Amino acid sequence: MFAQQRQSSILAEVTRQGGARVADLVRSLGVSDMTIRRDIEALAERGLVAKVHGGVVAVGRATDEPGYSTKSTQQQPEKLAIARAAAAIAQPGQAIGISAGTTTASLAAGLLTIPDLTVVTNSIPVADAFYRGGRPDQTVVLTGGTRTVSDALVGPVAETALAQVNLDVLFLGVHGVHPHTGFTTPNLAEAHVNRALLAAARQVVVLADHTKWDLIGIATIAPLTAAHVLITDTGLNQVAQTLLREQVGELIVVAPAGSGRAQVDERHRLGRAGRRR
Numbered sequence: 555m556f557a558q559q560r561q562s563s564i565l566a567e568v569t570r571q572g573g574a575r576v577a578d579l580v581r582s583l584g585v586s587d588m589t590i591r592r593d594i595e596a597l598a599e600r601g602l603v604a605k606v607h608g609g610v611v612a613v614g615r616a617t618d619e620p621g622y623s624t625k626s627t628q629q630q631p632e633k634l635a636i637a638r639a640a641a642a643i644a645q646p647g648q649a650i651g652i653s654a655g656t657t658t659a660s661l662a663a664g665l666l667t668i669p670d671l672t673v674v675t676n677s678i679p680v681a682d683a684f685y686r687g688g689r690p691d692q693t694v695v696l697t698g699g700t701r702t703v704s705d706a707l708v709g710p711v712a713e714t715a716l717a718q719v720n721l722d723v724l725f726l727g728v729h730g731v732h733p734h735t736g737f738t739t740p741n742l743a744e745a746h747v748n749r750a751l752l753a754a755a756r757q758v759v760v761l762a763d764h765t766k767w768d769l770i771g772i773a774t775i776a777p778l779t780a781a782h783v784l785i786t787d788t789g790l791n792q793v794a795q796t797l798l799r800e801q802v803g804e805l806i807v808v809a810p811a812g813s814g815r816a817q818v819d820e821r822h823r824l825g826r827a828g829r830r831r
Contacts, residue, residue: 555585557592557596560590560593561597563582564583564590564593564603564610565597565602567579568603568611568612573609573610573611574609574610575609576590576591576609576610577608594610597610598610606764606765606789607764607789607790608789629763629764629765629787631810631811632764632789633763634810634811635787635808635809636657636661636762636763636787636808637657637658637660637661637663637664638664638808639785639808640661640664640725640759641661641664641665641668643759643783644665644668644723644725645668645722646669646670647671648671648722648723649672649674649719649721650671650673650723650724650725651674651675651716651721651723651724651725651726651751651754651755652675652677652680653675653706653724653725653726653727654676654680654702654705654744655677655706655727657727657761657762657763658677658726658727658761659679659680659683661680661761662679662680662683662684666683666687666692670692671693672692672693672695673692673693673695674695674716674721674751674754675694676696676697676699676706676707676708676716677705677707678696678705678706678707695719697716697747698715699713699747700743702741702743702744704744706741706744706747707747708743708744708746709743709747712750713746716747716750716751716753716754717753717754719754720754721754721755721756722757723755723756723757723759724755724757724759725759726751726752726758726759726761726781727760727761728762728775729771730766730768730769730770730771731760731762731766731768731769731778731784731798732767732769732770733778733801735770736774736775736777736778737760737774737775737777737778737780737781738769738770738772738774739771739773739775740771740772740773741771741772741773742772742773745771745773745774745775749775749776752775752780757782758780758781758782758783759781759782759784759785760785760802761785762784762785762786763789764788764789764790765789766786767786767790767791768794777801778802779801779802781802781803782803782804783802783803784802784804784805785806786798786806786807786808787807787808787809787810788807788808788809790807
């Protein structure tokens with residue numbers, strides 16, 4: 555296969571899935587790691603893709619939002635590791651909020667063993683996970699509203715419902731994390747609902763894998779300082795980790811299964827956990 559053919563195949567895969575891993579491209583195209591990296595470099599120089607640690611992602615606009623089914627196939631090991639760390643924060647008897655997103659949907663499955671939870675969510679998949687779990691001691695409140703491509707419920711019905719609740723902890727999934735624009739989403743209506751969830755919560759835990767870094771959606775949900783805890787994975791570069799430690803209350807960096815590292819790297823739990831807002 556010629557370089558132009560490989561690059562066309564890579565671009566088609568990235569366009570279809572929103573991103574691709576170098577290792578997966580090596581297997582599917584039957585060439586070396588170095589060859590794939592050269593192809594990615596060539597595509598990035600033309601502005602067709604963006605390089606990330608271990609792979610490549612689509613160059614998106616501020617309003618681009620892949621569908622839920624597409625996002626659910628991306629960064630699965632990272633999302634599962636982040637979800638496990640987040641589940642350890644929830645306590646029996648709490649009222650928790652869970653925003654929409656594929657990482658928060660992974661979290662829902664990990665919370666099914668915690669007794670006496672009251673869960674408030676605008677996410678159809680999150681609510682479905684708890685309904686299928688069938689625990690009589692867990693209460694699920696689904697906000698209602700208009701459905702988005704990310705299976706979130708948004709609009710005045712959702713916002714009115716959230717204005718009437720008080721939450722111990724909010725688990726917030728985001729589209730982008732940027733030092734200047736903060737936590738963002740590509741959906742204006744979803745930003746309104748996420749801000750309503752934030753306003754209702756005493757503690758905010760943000761779940762964001764490393765590919766969210768440097769992405770900017772059209773709407774800012776909150777500045778980085780709004781996060782009492784931010785959980786990410788070891789794919790996030792050290793410069794970004796340093797910047798986040800200066801802004802969030804506590805940074806937790808987890809290693810995906812199969813990465814050869816400890817599941818939670820305690821050396822990264824260095825944020826200003828004692829700070830109050």
